[in-house]
Amino acid sequence: MKPFPRLGRLKATYLAMLGLSIAQPATAEESFVTQQSKADALTFTLITGDKVSAVVNKDGKLGGIRLVNADGSDTFTSIFKRGNNTYVVPNHAQALIDSNTIDLELFNINKLYESGYDDASTDALPVIVEYRDGTLAGPAVPATLAGMSLTGEIELIDSAAFSISKDKAAQTWQTLVAQADVEGLWLDAVVHAHKVTQSETLTPTVPLTGAYGESAINYNGAGIKVAVLDSGYDIEHPDLQGRVIASRDFTYSSNGVDDLNGHGTHTASTVAGNGHESEGKWVGVAPAADLIIGKVLGNTGGGSTYGILNGMQWAVLSEHADIVNMSLGGTATTCSGPLVEMVEALSDKALFVISAGNSFTRETIGSPGCAPSALTVGAIDRDGNTASFSSRGPSPDGHSAKPDIASQGVSVVAAASGGLGDTAYRVYSGTSMAAPHVAGGAAIVMQARQDLTPKEIKDVLTSSVFSGDSHVLEQGAGAMNINRAIDQAIVAPANRELGYFDSATNNEFTETQITLTNTSDESIKLKLKLDLIGEDGKTQLPGTLAGLEVKSVTIPAKGVAQVPMWIDPSVALNNSAYGAITGRITGTTVGNTDQQVTVPVSFWIDQPHVNLTVNLTDRWGNQAGSPSKLYLINEEDDWGSLVRLTGGKANIDVPAGYYTLIANIMTYDNPQTSSGLVESAAQMAVLNRKIDGKTEINFDARNAQPVTFKADQPLDPQGYSFGFTYAIDDQEVAKLAAIEMAPDYVNDMYAWSQGHDDRFRSFITTRAVAPETTVTMQNGVELDYIKQGLALSFHGEGSAEVVPVGDAGYSTDWSQFELDGKIALIANPNYLTSYMVGNAMKHGASGVIFYRPDRGGRYKGAITGTPKVPVIGISTEQGEALMAEIEAGNNIVSWSGIAAERSPYAYSINHIVDGRIQSGQINIAEHKMHKISASYHSQNDERPAWTDVMAMTNSTGEFYSTGSSQLIMLPHQRDEYFTASAKNAWTNVVMPNYQIQSAGAYFDGPRAMTEGAEQSTTWFKGPRAGSLGSSGSAIISRDTNVLYFNLASFGDAANHDGIFGFMGSSAFGLKVNGEPASPYQGTLTLEPGSHQITLEMRSYARGVGERSPINDKLGSLYQGFYTVTADEQQQGVQPILVPMVDLPVDINNSMKAGEAAQVKLTGLLDGVGEVALADVQFQFAYGQECTIANVPAYIYCPVSTKFSSENWLDAQVEHIDGEWVATIPNTGNVGDFVHIRTIVSDYGSSQAEQITMRAYMLD
Template sequence: MIRIPRVAAVGVAAALTTALLPLTAAAAPEAAAGPGLPGPARVDAVTLITGDRAVLRTAPDGSRTTTLDRDGVPTSDYLTRQHGDDLYVIPAEAVPLIGRGFLDEELFNVTGLVAQGYDDAASESIPLLTVATGAAARRAVPVPPAATRGRALPSAAAVAFTAPKEKAAAVFDELTDEAGSGVRVWLDRKVSATLDRSVAAVGAPTAWAAGLDGSGTKVAVLDSGYDPGHPDLAGKVVAAQNFTGTWKIDDRHGHGTHVASTVAGTGAASAGKHQGVAPGTELLIGKVLDDSGAGQTSWIIAGMEWAVAQGADVVNMSLGGATTDCTDPLAQATERLASTTGALFVVAAGNDGPRRATVGSPGCAPSVLTVGAVDDAGATAGFSSRGPVAGGPRAKPDLAAPGVDILAARAGGRGDDAYVAMSGTSMATPHVAGAAAILAGQHPDWTPARLKAALVSAAHPRQPSRVQEQGAGMLDIPRTTTQRLLGPGLVDLAAFGWPHERGETATREITWTNTGDAPVTVELTLDTVTGEDGRPAPDDMVTLGATRLTVPAGGTASVPVTVDSAVKLPLEAYGSFGGRIIARDTTGGQEVVTPIAFWVEPKTVTLTLRTTDRRGEGPTFGSTVEVTGLDDAGFQRYYPLGIVEKTLRLRAGRYALSGFLFSGEPGTTGNQGVPASVAYFGDPEILLDRDTVIDWDARTAHRIRVEGDRPTEHQGVRLDYGRWWDRWLVTGGVSLSKYVDEVYAAPTGKAKTGGFEFSAAWRSLAPELSVTVAGDDSPVPAEYLPLSPDLPDSHAADLVDAGAGSAAELTAAGAAGKLVLVNTTSATTARSAVTAAKAAGATGVVLAHDAPGRWLPQLTGGGPVLPTVSVTPAVEQRLRERLAAGPVRLGWAGIPLARSPYVYHFGFTADDRLDGDRHLKYHDQQLARVDADWYTQGQPARYHDTVFVQRPYGVRFGIGAYQIGIPTPLDAPVTRPEFYTPDATIWWHGAYSGVYNSMDSNGPVTYAAAGTGSETWYRQPARPGVGWSTGGDRAPIAVRQGRTMTVSVPLWRDADPDHVGQAAIYDSGRMELYRNGELYARGRNDQPGYAQLTVPDDEAAYRLRLSVQRSPNVDPAWRMSFATETNWRFRSTRPTDQSYARLPLLLPEYDLALNRTNQAPAETAYPVRLTGTGQPGYDAGRVVAARAWVSYGDPVQLAHVTDWVEVPVVRDGDDWVARVDNTPAAGRYVSLKVDLTDEHGNGVEQTIVRAYGVP
């Protein structure tokens, strides 16, 4: 084998995947891999609403693999999507429900669910919202009986409820009855929390001097609660309510206290120095964020409804969720309340800047006052989210306020610690809420819309700042309270669609309101209007209908503003435009700002895609089409489920098109049966400068087939494409189960810029089943149901007709010892029939279904309890005709998957047009061969192994390897040849001893040429190991930078030094650091292999202790190495520079002569060969001293081993050999403890419970 640089393994089993990533995004992990220790290894399990469980394994270098199972059994039918760091895993049955808008795709964002604390370790239920629209909103919003009902949320036409994870599948089945009824199911997403000189900067003291401090008003602060004991908030809170499910209102996060004091703090803890903006207002505190600073959507909606009911004049929401198109329940409820009640909602824009179109929800809602953040100099903070609103041309934010290093009350802080500085649009928002309270106190009769207009009108534009960054400009309270002339606030003038014909203009009246008792005359000027590129627009693009205006006392006056979209513009300017109209009082007393915005659509063409499957219908199942802009890296996907023709409106330019079209079997329609084939279509570069029609007809695609010298059938296929240009890569793929028989492709040519590749990879084993009618050997097409047991080795049995498979029918048919032909209508009735057939003593079940096509239901609970094969209705009819004519006996042949004597991994690539079919025939001598030796622990065992595949372009962009099919069973001990196509493909072989235990892998490998190698799996002793960095090198396990020691140790490896295993779900352990003999620090128990520890500068003697315990009751195949403890001894001082210094850790290596069940002979002087190597980056030199001890018995924990016996150890060259008397361990196990010292004086003591067995 030739090992290549390792790449991130973002693996997804049996999945459709798409990722659009810039090269810079991939470069960051590579830089972080300098020390090789960016984070801890972890395993997260997440139960999805469908009842499936996604297991996300994250290595220390950030690489990820994901698998899906139901009831502990792997499943292959699901799609995935990767968008940045978010990884979506979507079971196939949910795909059409997402496409129809019934299910929220965030229900399947596995990384997002983990980040929100919805993984199985953190939550026993899934929080959901059902939202009704249209006619459905006029009836009671349904909640499934298996779920637990929560709050009704009238403002969102929604009901919150939770689905217990053990009942998730039942809840999902009940929910699907509402599909198409106007009800939509959302994840109850968590929304996160997004002062002295800042208060002065917005002019609050000037308002106070005028007697304006918010007295007589109420401001609701919806946040993480407040500190009732903080002096600055004493007596300020008139009502409080907790919506998070806990009983205390106390702020244990700190965000809510900081925000509340910025609004209305008295400054009592600082003798009045650090007052809030409106110290006279009363506070309503709604705790909608928990003690981690996150809150569910339903909590926040309930909090808003409560605030309105409490009579709040202003509602401060220093919180926000992800960027959305503003159709989510939180944005819709906020807009409804903001536009129909008497409260002004002041909402943070979000902290996702400086990218455009990043305003979060609910800050995107039109009627709320959305606040961006500026620094001390008035410049837009880098983190502050920018407009326009995603999915539409509406401009946001409305204005800005100070949000960098804002000093305000600290929760729990007293005396010198009473205040703390924070940054974010969360800090800017309460400045505006406080200003709104001051204004509401001054004008109690003003509506929320007028308050909003007044605040925006009085803002102070800071140059240079664009409307999409700061709206009108920075908050200015003195102008707000003294100006009597108001503009309308931020105005979206128009949205111009392409084409822009001469004379195409839009005119809108801008109205100013005079609230004073004397007329006001103003000069109108148009501040610089900028386009999408940030440069000034042509002067004649926007014109004012007048430059002078008189607004009568108590009245209004308007001026038309005209936009001409047909002016000549550079291509990069098209998109969002913004500017400000300044109305200056001719007497110099007032200056009113009216921000304006408009949208000018770039040159746009239509692309009509006609997609047809091999039956001549619209594609079905998991079909997808992806369109990527090569000029702007824009990306969109749609699901052409049953759609023959789809028209897209696109900006003119260069595009890459790709799609996977699934086809059903002949004789079926729609989603009947299972997919028979998939065809890849792609054009890596097409210029769309006019309306274009493209036909993708799967009947014209070219078939790709592979085979080797030995008979095989594939157990999984992986198809991928990659298109890279400039610094971007778009890649997608699909992993196919063994039931998809045919693969087609139709790439249309080479890329003109950058590169393109289509690839396919197969994993093939010996054929597992062929069925014939005994006597005439006529074939009976049949397939095992998923996870079916194998038919017995008798290879023949009589067939009888058992109807629908009831107990009575089975008895009447004489089912005992026979194959029974059963026709059922659903997976539930099939499961019952198979269970009854087993009870009747049947040999197996031949399962049929009346609907056209193959029927392969996955029976829950680990698959069918009896060997079960499926036949089509046509085959069923022929069998019944044969039975009517007389007795029928069926014979079968094949090799069970778990006993396949060989496995092939084939690869195919193309970077250009395919002009015909490809039938690839590989001879064994043309392939790379690995003779794999699989060991077990004391007795035969069933493992599962799998292969992930990656192409070289993924290395450059940090896209990982993807799984082919699902793990296949493997009965061990066994030695078998494993073949690989020799090319640049990167293979990553993984193995599981049990579904709940960690995946062990050999790291990425490429086979550049034919040849033969060897490899061992699960050879003892298992213990902590060394992982792989993102760049492909062995990753150090411990480094020091300055005073920080970072340790990240993979908890497992077997005897092969290239193997590494991640932690299993039920593994536990602890890391401790001793300094000069005393316990100094501990790592976290939930991350036993990872710790970041701060130590003093001076040199000291250290001992790093890592203990690991594997549960003895989870995996019956794991019977050895239940516990390990490793103590590293070394000296360390602060490095002389800021580079990462490798700590001098010594790693023990063992060489044991064991049989394939990891047992050693019962000898009196059994040799245990020992040596040591330094961790990557540390040259340990020779081992200069070695000791060893053994213990005998059946312990499973280290504490159970007390009778250690030291054994003789002698040097043998560079190694040491311990001589162990194995005879006392006959029928039991030998636990082993060794102590090694290297030539530099650093050492290690390692203990392994049950290191090997003795027969």
């Protein structure tokens, strides 16, 4: 059986793997897979050249999104969210987005991630450039600019695909958007299949489509070519044998058109599967249709836009497909772009049947499903109800009614890729499943009515639906009825758009006509009825708005008749009803003929507009500049947007109604915002404001009140994150959310709101520590300083002379300064560098103070590494004042207090308020918080580490609690307090270096904290070994015969799962019944029955000790072997046993040489927790080695010797009072490292072996 992977983006490459055996060293090379841990850290280069960093949490979701400066220094980050999509839009790109010149999705970090466009995966960004009509006609070729490489040309729609080199993105962007012949710039996004859930096996869905009706039963799609553009097909599945007449792979998959995903096999068999493996039970809709398979989605379920465009052309122009099924799409903010244009260009030759999408709320029809010519399909269940996940209309253009039709999309059974016999079929749900039902139905109708064009087939299908009263924006005309379509005599246009009424220019009484065509040989008289409803789906409209001028109509044989209709757009409506007005004209026969027709209609009435002016003023009284933001939300339909500001002002025309406006105003530390840093942030809102006439709203940050936090201990916030969510829906996803992340140089937070809105939720998040050390000039004036880069702050009590050293540039003669024990004052107009600080330290400086003369405000330099002396920056104004004091002979600076990196406590606060924004003093009650006493272990030295905390407010995803990581000096112990609320969860991230990408991190969470709980934890405590992870995700889970793997690379003693970053490597391997097995994309399919599964994990550092950039001496190699019996009856979490070794080390990860120590040994069973162990072995050895002989781990080690497994020593192991305890004599030499090996088994089928090299050290 072939592997059957789940959808998702998992990176894996095949290497040589060690043979697996419990309690034995590996000796043979087998298949091995490099491991991307549960958690990961990524960087994205935007089309503008800006950099964004993010963290992939353990369930594969993206969080911790943050802009980073090119030099690595902190910067303000603004995040804008719509549903599950997260946008980071640099200010200089907003105007081009507003004018629809560039694709907003270029800044959709979720889409870049899902497309595999992070910097570790690719050094180029794929885009599609749209040119003026005719630019690429004939021999013309697109111009290739510097930094671009041509992927391919799509002449049919005057577009070309390019890859833009990320290291030249900024320059290429500036040139490209200035080109006169460029009309649009689009992300060549990876488009995904529209599948959502798996459910229990149910009854067949094909009979519910009318396919077995009296008329339809005579047809099976014979002679009709249906192209399925999807993830390929199972070339061995019996249900598809003989059905495929042509196939081609557009994804460059190593396995060609063969489907290792399963989605394409499922949709293809729904269209035309023969049902062989089920003796006809799970037969497709049109089992005699010819299938054309275009593999445009890869084995992970996604495919590039460019590949899909080529697949569309190939299917229609080369293979002459009559129908094209596309159960795929992407989110869209506008119904335009290459995919939509290609549908329109080819729809005269083939009918495109496209799934609507699975975004479940209004105006979420995906692209290309929104294309006007597409037959767009929504999903219904077996009772005819709209599926909860099915995307609703209107189209992203805001006025076109979509979908066009609906069909079965809930718990659909069809062929399973890799399946035979009992596993030959799978159950999927989604609009992906609904579309092939309609494609199959179209094939039957096309076979029966071969004189019809693709558009006419579409019209027939929508005219002949089952009767129903669903909202047109949910099901279009209604549920497909194939049987009726075969004999449908009266045909009307699909989703006829009757008009667009702009309140400003076109709001007059209008008469129009709907054409009904009679294809029969007899005249037919119909009784007519019109039902309309507002866009909100619930407002019944007044009879004076629109109506039919006749109650019946007779359509002559082979003729047409016009049904006159009138619309009066001047009729006042409820605000929520404006927009896409939709409904159906239904006609039923008068007389003997059994005919009826459904005519879906729509028209757009724009809500009356009024002028709105919004002014933003900062605390200096100036017009607010970047990075200030304004958000506008229309409460009637919950749409919202980021509004572009020009000179702190926005002037826009908006529909009359109720609005919520949010202004986030940033004030710099000096009146000239061209220099300095943001000093304060103000979150302001006008909530539930009725705007029915010309209105001006002023947000003045000087009116906002301070937000402070008071606890039993004094607090000093280290930056803030703040924002809002709006209109949280039933799926716990905000229809709109925004987050601003303010780095630690932002001193103050202000807030103000007016009114109340139940759908609005505000939050202010911070991490606060003990008040920082005060640094005071000799005249008593305190310096308002900020930490520089990765440097230390002043700590304790002291004073020193300050010596000016000029700009400290390359020409500085340092010998002229007497700096021993003194503080160097650097006055450089541009920047502060590690080179400058290093020179000051070489000449004996005990600290550095920096400012930029003549510039104004403060500055934060990018100091790399952590100097052993404090380095702080002050504003231009204070720097000049300090210089004046020195010149007057007052050259002493004193300090007193606790540096932030040595604070004895830390508070992670997420203050959430519904309906408004709260200002003033917020009292923090420690007894209601979750307290964790944390010990941060070192390695017999003082070393820096960094902590980040990510908060998660309902529907926001994970975001950093402040805009800056916080330095902490190890070893260290402190009490940490966390807001405990059902509305919030936390993830702790602890890093041995400033950036996760370089040195990795340990993770705890995400998890909800418990009010009043107290616990203790350790970080960096050895041994580095196996981990179940802290989020509750299963290491191995089973669904039928498919195993899913979700692995942590390693963990520390507290079971915090970790990753190495660039400084290490992690991998895993598998054996099934003793034979090597190769998982594909994180999954493995088993033959039926029970199997012994052995999982090997291996993680090692690339450099150790002085060979390591972070001087990491411990845990140089971890190797784990985990064996379990995978039985068909054990579905879900598999019982992986992980040994837990409690080493009694001190906070330096050391034990005393010559002093025996007792080690407590326990076992954690995945999905269960601690379990009794049946057998325990424990071994140890002393030495300096970093790795084991015969293990291919490439480590730069201080010694070249590799450890031999013959040198393991057996520890005494005892079972005392229900606990397993091993005794290590620690008889090695001072400076030796101790390697350990643990072998355990439980009373079931689970066994484990773990080896850690350099687990701890002897002193």
